[in-house]
Amino acid sequence: MVQYKEYGFEGKVAIITGAGSGIGEATAIELAKGGAKVVLFGRTVGKLEKVKAECLKYSNDVLALACDVSDITSVETSVAEVIKAYGRIDILVNNAGIESRLEPGETFFGTLFDKLDEETYMKFFKVHDYGHYIMNLAVIPHMQKNHFGRIVNTTSVTGIHGNYSTPAYTASKAGAICQTKAFAMKYGRDNITVNAIAPGMVDTPMKIDATPREFEIVANKTPLGRVAESIDMARVILFFAQENLFVTGQCLTCDGGSDLA
Ligand SMILES: NC(=O)c1ccc[n+]([C@@H]2O[C@H](COP(=O)([O-])OP(=O)(O)OC[C@H]3O[C@@H](n4cnc5c(N)ncnc54)[C@H](OP(=O)(O)O)[C@@H]3O)[C@@H](O)[C@H]2O)c1
Numbered sequence: 001m002v003q004y005k006e007y008g009f010e011g012k013v014a015i016i017t018g019a020g021s022g023i024g025e026a027t028a029i030e031l032a033k034g035g036a037k038v039v040l041f042g043r044t045v046g047k048l049e050k051v052k053a054e055c056l057k058y059s060n061d062v063l064a065l066a067c068d069v070s071d072i073t074s075v076e077t078s079v080a081e082v083i084k085a086y087g088r089i090d091i092l093v094n095n096a097g098i099e100s101r102l103e104p105g106e107t108f109f110g111t112l113f114d115k116l117d118e119e120t121y122m123k124f125f126k127v128h129d130y131g132h133y134i135m136n137l138a139v140i141p142h143m144q145k146n147h148f149g150r151i152v153n154t155t156s157v158t159g160i161h162g163n164y165s166t167p168a169y170t171a172s173k174a175g176a177i178c179q180t181k182a183f184a185m186k187y188g189r190d191n192i193t194v195n196a197i198a199p200g201m202v203d204t205p206m207k208i209d210a211t212p213r214e215f216e217i218v219a220n221k222t223p224l225g226r227v228a229e230s231i232d233m234a235r236v237i238l239f240f241a242q243e244n245l246f247v248t249g250q251c252l253t254c255d256g257g258s259d260l261a
Helices: 022-033 043-054 074-085 116-146 167-192 212-221 230-241
Strands: 013-017 037-042 060-068 092-095 149-154 192-199 251-254
Touching: 013 022, 013 074, 013 116, 022 037, 022 043, 022 092, 037 043, 037 074, 043 060, 060 074, 074 116, 092 116, 092 212, 092 230, 116 149, 116 167, 116 192, 149 167, 149 230, 167 192, 192 230, 230 251
Parallel strands: 013 037, 013 092, 037 060, 092 149, 149 192, 192 251
Antiparallel strands: none
16 A cells, blocks of 8 residues: 555655665665655665665665766766656655774774865765765756656764764865755755755764664763664655755754763
8 A cells, every 4th residue: 555645656756865774775765655656866776776676665666776876977877767757756765875994993083083084085975075076066957847847865963063973074075064054055946855864873884883881972962862763864754855845055963862961
């Protein structure tokens, strides 16, 4: 049975970047449950194929495409494949993201803070900012044709309060929040909304280096009393992807209230 019926996902074509795991995976599955034609973008085909198999339980139309969102040729080729397959794009979830891996004993905000070389630093901007930019530019002309589009960007609370990660990660996420507002202003008249979610800590493969103690600390300082799961983020992304939405250019903090503490 189709879920989220009131959100109007049935028959809509939705691209989710970083769909091979974590928040992107959960979002793709929920959109498939809503009856959307789901397109999975990511760099590792094996991961995408597993998510595709799960999505196929709910939707007959699922595409898995190898795409590096920081590479313009890859983005343009993959978006062209979506158009060839489905002829339209209604929803774009810019969710792909990267994090530094830590050596034992190292912390983002401690020892790693002042060690980033230029290439490492710029890599974050290529995925989190330029990646959103080129995905939007490739997809928006197709949304304009139908005078409809829903774009949702996964940013981070670190892009708001600048903590928990490296300066490159936090600065690139702050940039993604501002870029969300810029695209919202430019394309509102095309009935294209552009919003962002800013997750706090979420239990996904990205957090593989986090210790049980770190999870416990976050859970303890979170008014809702636990660390988020991917599905918690997916539900907010779906809210911003719904058909009837009079909200644009906003970034919603999704951290169980922990920034109140
Ligand atoms: N987990 C958290 O605590 C947390 C908190 C705040 C914000 N976020 C944000 O949430 C988003 C989703 O992360 P997650 O937590 O779900 O982590 P995740 O499980 O590691 O998912 C990130 C996905 O992005 C893909 N990806 C990375 N670089 C890519 C590229 N250049 N092109 C295409 N795909 C790429 C990865 O797959 P491949 O490597 O196979 O491409 C991976 O499947 C990210 O933007 C992250 O910054 C996460």
